[in-house]
Amino acid sequence: MAVIEADLAVVGCGAVGASCAYQAAKRGLTVAVFDAKMPTAGSSGACNGSICGTTKRPGLMMELTVASKALFPENVAELGGGLEYKVNGGLMICEDETVADAAGHHAAELRNVGTEITYLAGKELRRAEPALSRELHGAYHAPDEATINAQMWTFALVRGAVAQGARTFWNTPPLGFDLNGTRIQAMDTAAGRVVAEHYLFSAGVWSRPLGAMIGVDIPVVPRRGELVMTDRGGAFTGMKLISAKYLTVKQDADAVKASDDPVIRLGYGFSLGTSAHGQTMMGSTRAFVGYDSRSTPEGIATLISEAIKRVPLLAGARVLRCFAGFRPYVADGKPIVGRSGIVENLLVAAGHEGDGICLSPITGAMIADLAMGREPAFDITELTPDRFGVVKEGAEVA
Template sequence: MTGGAIEAEVAVIGAGIIGASCAWHLAAAGIRTVLLDASGPAAGSSGACDGYVSVSTKTSATALDLAAASQALYPALVARLPGRTEFETCGGLLLIEDEADEPAVAAHAEAVRGRGLDVRLVGRAELAALEPGIAPGMRGAAFAPGEAKVNPYAMTLALVAGAQGLGARTLWPARVDAVERIGARIAGLSTTAGMVRAEQYVFAAGAASAALGALAGVVLPVEPRRGELAVTERTAAAPRRVLVSGRYLAAKSRPEAAAGDADAETRLGYGFVAETTATGQCVLGSTRVFAGFGRTVSPEGLATIIAGALRRYPALAGTRVLRAFAGLRPFVPDQKPLIGRSRILDNLIVATGHEGDGITLAPITGRAVAALAAGRTPEIDLSPFDPDRFTPCQP
């Protein structure tokens, strides 16, 4: 402490899965780290989402590459963490609902296979054998046996506990209210828990990253894209693999298509997802809407999720829905995360904007951020994720 300030080599702002992974990788590299959060770990989207660690739900070549690299890191990372994460290689099915879906899912499977993943198309009969609860009308699926799932809340807590075990300090509740700048450097953070001073700073504030960036004078155009989920009681009818409708990909990649459409599924950006938790409950998702920072579940969203799930997975009929919640995906207009060292502020590293992929992308993001902080070149090419790409050119 200097003048009452908390000091570290690196201060990470945001204890969602991205900030927690950054803190763990920094601490594992022997860097003195403080991780702080306005509320606490997993208070944001990381505590209100599915846990599909997936390559096949990524919609661009860049996203597929990044997801494949990150998914490959998961088994070794979870093996090093204390406590449970419920990580499991369960396999995934990208469903073909009708004839119109077929070419898109087949082309997508080919692109995923190009990243070295085992994916094959299965027809109606094999799909029914794999998952008997699926609606008989489904035409088939792209089956990826290597896809995985994790409990996102437990994973975030395990990363935090792991970072603490490696010597990282944690601080919450500590909301950053002001950023002190001296020239092109951050000199300190004024937080609700006092001043924090570090040599380098990592901004990992999820959907609230635009406001945090503005405090420091950097443009981080992250918008909250709300997603609602419903959770059933424990049921023997729950699927073994993670199920995603092929149309989920369209809902994810075309934000402009939704608003104003007469069909509720299209209007709400609905994509069918069903994932079974370690307790045997079924998590059903999800919607995708731009509706500010509210996290209320809308009756229309919940009704659409339940009706959509029963249409595609009728085995859940008679299963009770116990609860519903909403999370805010950190959306960036060009649908690529912001990961890298800022050129506006010398000692700022940005790690945000992972939209619906942050659980999958946490390991690779944390690893790249730790490399940058240590002055090393990350193993992956971060140029597509340049955090300054939305900043107007300086005269």
């Protein structure tokens, strides 16, 4: 059987795994990348590409977002440019006064951590984005919000890693692991036996069954998000539009479940992005339905009708396609990133919920540092995989 040796074996290659592979290879590590299918087979192939600071709460997640946003221009340039990376700014929409008041507190917190954000209403708002409904109370404008094509980004990272010497193995999931005490000795695959210094588990919503193969609990749960794509994107300025109400839906799963409002119970939060090719992407819902990736009639109808309320000209748009992806959700609202204390040469990078594209550069940089035996630039103790421990007896890990 062939033996594949590496400093770092990356298991799971969406945007997060690809970024870790790229950063590690760039730092001179030998890297072997494995995916059960191929890059973008998972969440990174069915999502938006917002690089968004306004949807984060101040604290570590905001600090990581600021650092990650700052890495994009350099990473994109190193990878040859393009990738539909744009810093077009964003508008956080306030439908009425109550929403505006609540969003005002959030905006103040964002300002405290250095985010440029100003409230626009009336003529100022119409000048900023003429397509918005005149019924809206106003919107917070953040000029440094950005977007990228998530699929192009993921493949560019893979190409970048390969250019630095990484080897890739698609349709090659691990078949089993040899553990020697608290260390992974080897990983068996159809391509050969992998012997690596470190193993990174970065399999997004499939991280839990992967972790269970070595008894480590990585409790990432799929949270389905539906999207509808239309034409008419060319009629917009290209700014990312998001409702301030989106924050509650994203960050408070219990409030969504308990809501009397059927739209909120769908986990609906308005977002609208425009692609470089003149299309819109209407988002989005949040639902815990296991690995069911279907678009639903209720979801599609809500996405379209709610978007038209805020952007009336969409009533004349042509629906091009509908699809759904999975946000890798962790119950405490934080991704799982760092070194395992249970299996000493295991690293984990998973569970980034709706922020995996945005946070992929900084996650890649921190995992590459850990794989080199260095401390990462941020204290990420609160993201440690050890907060979940080992797989409990009889626990479901599918």
